[in-house]
Amino acid sequence: MARSADAASAASAYGPNDLARRPDREDPADHRHPFERDYDRLVHTSAFRRLQGTTGVVAPGESEHFRTRLTHTLEVAQLARRLGHRLGASPDVCEAAAIMHDVGHAPFGHVGEHALRDAIDAVAVRWGLDPDAVGGYEGNAQTFRLVTSRLTGHSDLPGLNLTRATLDAALKYPWARGEVSRAKWCFYPTEAEEAARVRDGVPPERRWQRSVEAQVMDWADDVAYAVHDIEDFAQDGAIPLALLAQSASARERVAAQLVARRERRGKLADTVEGGGVADGGAAEGAAEGTDAIGRFPYEAPRYTADDLAAAFAELFGDPEGPFAGFRTLTGEYDGSLEYRRALRRMRTMLIGDLLEAVRPAEPDAPFVRHRNDLVIPLRARLVDDVLRDLLWLFVIEHPRMATYQHGQRRVVTDLYELHVAAVEDGDVAIFPRDLQPELAPLVGSTQDAGDRVRVLRLVADHVGGLTDDGAARLHRRLTGHVPHAFADWQ
Numbered sequence: 214m215a216r217s218a219d220a221a222s223a224a225s226a227y228g229p230n231d232l233a234r235r236p237d238r239e240d241p242a243d244h245r246h247p248f249e250r251d252y253d254r255l256v257h258t259s260a261f262r263r264l265q266g267t268t269g270v271v272a273p274g275e276s277e278h279f280r281t282r283l284t285h286t287l288e289v290a291q292l293a294r295r296l297g298h299r300l301g302a303s304p305d306v307c308e309a310a311a312i313m314h315d316v317g318h319a320p321f322g323h324v325g326e327h328a329l330r331d332a333i334d335a336v337a338v339r340w341g342l343d344p345d346a347v348g349g350y351e352g353n354a355q356t357f358r359l360v361t362s363r364l365t366g367h368s369d370l371p372g373l374n375l376t377r378a379t380l381d382a383a384l385k386y387p388w389a390r391g392e393v394s395r396a397k398w399c400f401y402p403t404e405a406e407e408a409a410r411v412r413d414g415v416p417p418e419r420r421w422q423r424s425v426e427a428q429v430m431d432w433a434d435d436v437a438y439a440v441h442d443i444e445d446f447a448q449d450g451a452i453p454l455a456l457l458a459q460s461a462s463a464r465e466r467v468a469a470q471l472v473a474r475r476e477r478r479g480k481l482a483d484t485v486e487g488g489g490v491a492d493g494g495a496a497e498g499a500a501e502g503t504d505a506i507g508r509f510p511y512e513a514p515r516y517t518a519d520d521l522a523a524a525f526a527e528l529f530g531d532p533e534g535p536f537a538g539f540r541t542l543t544g545e546y547d548g549s550l551e552y553r554r555a556l557r558r559m560r561t562m563l564i565g566d567l568l569e570a571v572r573p574a575e576p577d578a579p580f581v582r583h584r585n586d587l588v589i590p591l592r593a594r595l596v597d598d599v600l601r602d603l604l605w606l607f608v609i610e611h612p613r614m615a616t617y618q619h620g621q622r623r624v625v626t627d628l629y630e631l632h633v634a635a636v637e638d639g640d641v642a643i644f645p646r647d648l649q650p651e652l653a654p655l656v657g658s659t660q661d662a663g664d665r666v667r668v669l670r671l672v673a674d675h676v677g678g679l680t681d682d683g684a685a686r687l688h689r690r691l692t693g694h695v696p697h698a699f700a701d702w703q
Contacts, residue, residue, distance in 0.1 A: 234376055270446075331347050389402060
């Protein structure tokens with residue numbers, strides 16, 4: 214039976230095309246709804262379990278305060294289910310999309326992802342291949358590859374054989390590298406045919422636009438990331454929430470730094486027609502004051518330096534706002550009940566406000582997966598951006614983090630290059646046994662471009678599928694920094 218009557222009701226709005234699998238070999242006696250089967254299959258994969266050992270912002274185990282990528286994923290899933298239910302989408306599809314949204318992330322998170330991308334591109338050029346034809350490395354694209362072709366399902370086909378609706382909900386950026394953007398994409402050329410199958414039936418005018426469930430998952434991810442990382446690093450003492458809540462001068466200094474950072478990146482508008490948010494103009498308008506998150510080409514909402522500074526001041530200075538609980542505290546996190554209550558109040562208010570802000574672009578229109586866009590009021594987007602920018606200012610751009618990430622990039626780059634060199638040398642013994650049968654026929658393949666692409670993708674599957682600790686240990690072994698042999702095997 215469905216987990217709730219609401220889930221069952223929402224699921225009834227989905228047609229046979231949404232429920233279709235490749236092929237449909239389901240047990241007719243299975244009592245679960247097809248979307249529930251999708252969720253169950255994802256939760257029981259090794260790729261999902263691996264997330265417990267993968268960096269969110271810092272490595273797992275660095276402090277009891279920090280979320281891992283696994284705990285982040287579970288929280289995104291809860292928020293996506295909650296938001297999907299409110300908007301009329303299937304909570305099961307939204308939750309399943311959230312469960313799988315990070316399974317393709319490389320060790321060390323985005324740092325490892327970018328290092329792998331650069332390493333693959335460099336080898337592709339050296340081998341005379343077009344990097345776009347190889348597909349580089351992108352966490353979302355790797356997720357799609359895993360669930361459609363690499364993970365083991367119950368059928369004789371590769372992949373988990375998920376429904377079309379669930380797979381489509383995972384496509385945050387439903388295009389290949391270079392088709393629309395070189396920054397984000399959701400499938401490699403090796404999975405282009407499967408992506409076309411999943412997107413079959415999408416109206417031509419919405420070719421590059423994401424489904425409602427993908428929009429729900431994306432915003433749930435943004436909210437969880439922004440709010441929970443602030444909470445984690447406040448407990449670690451890196452972000453001075455009490456000082457920001459109590460001191461107007463501190464808020465002014467930090468606001469100036471946030472503005473300067475966005476200006477350096479070209480992320481602020483000089484003016485906004487009709488007045489900025491701070492003047493009460495753009496935030497009230499329909500087009501200027503909302504962010505349509507399903508639309509592509511995506512245009513980030515425009516706001517000025519004054520809008521950003523005003524949003525920051527209001528967020529931390531409001532005596533009834535989410536940070537009001539920090540106004541009477543002295544110092545930073547001390548584990549006291551008062552401080553924990555302030556954190557809980559902050560988390561609850563921010564998540565509630567940011568989720569409730571989302572609404573359909575056409576509230577009275579019937580629910581159709583590929584015709585309904587969600588919009589976010591500009592004030593909510595500003596709050597989300599302020600929280601993200603605080604994390605960058607106090608944590609990610611800190612010199613300690615920069616040196617930490619430099620070493621992580623080195624580990625991932627070395628691992629990729631060492632494994633490619635092993636294939637070039639005709640030695641696949643350093644690869645896991647499940648990959649050796651696939652790689653062995655490709656050793657010495659120097660003329661066939663398709664074989665070369667396969668090699669680069671299989672090496673990326675191996676390196677990208679390691680945990681943080683697994684990558685570090687394997688790097689030490691391959692570079693001769695561990696004297697032990699078999700007993701120390703990973």
